[in-house]
Amino acid sequence: AQSVSQHNHHVILSEAASLELGCNYSYGGTVNLFWYVQYPGQHLQLLLKYFSGDPLVKGIKGFEAEFIKSKFSFNLRKPSVQWSDTAEYFCAVNPPNTDKLIFGTGTRLQVFP
């Protein structure tokens, strides 16, 4: 079945550690890709998006993601996390011919000082 997969369900890091969260999708054709973040008690906020062009996209708060078409992946990275990055991170895909978003299960990130 077509889906979006986030393999890391819960990640625990110390401040200043590097972060990489995996996202894979199984849709063919041209897709749009998003990462959303949900801080505790807040709404989903857009971190970054990929529509076309440079496969390395930079978002807010020092996050970036790389689209690798051959691997159907769109992994999220940050070189040095902060305690304030503690949140849930959702990968989302916009499949061809629709504007609905298909979400992954989310990754809960906890950063300890």
Add this chain to the structure above:
Amino acid sequence: EPEVTQTPSHQVTQMGQEVILRCVPISNHLYFYWYRQILGQKVEFLVSFYNNEISEKSEIFDDQFSVERPDGSNFTLKIRSTKLEDSAMYFCASSERGGRNQPQHFGDGTRLSIL
């Protein structure tokens, strides 16, 4: 920064009762969406709405569900006769223009608990 607002933040309803979840999209946005997240599961698309019509709906969005834009600012989701399995977090989203190359902006969600 403009936000999508949802009310109430938490709704508790008896099974079989009707419930209306309300959303105020960002003011210049024209495309509206509802998603839901059952506890421990993925955020799932329910319906998209443009120009006073449903653009697309999922299999979840059956005859028990309806959406409406009753005035120029509100966008509502009605569940006619709630079931236990309707308990979930419901998120409203809006985008300025439709189509695939538009980011969707989400509200804080309404937690719906069916007893």
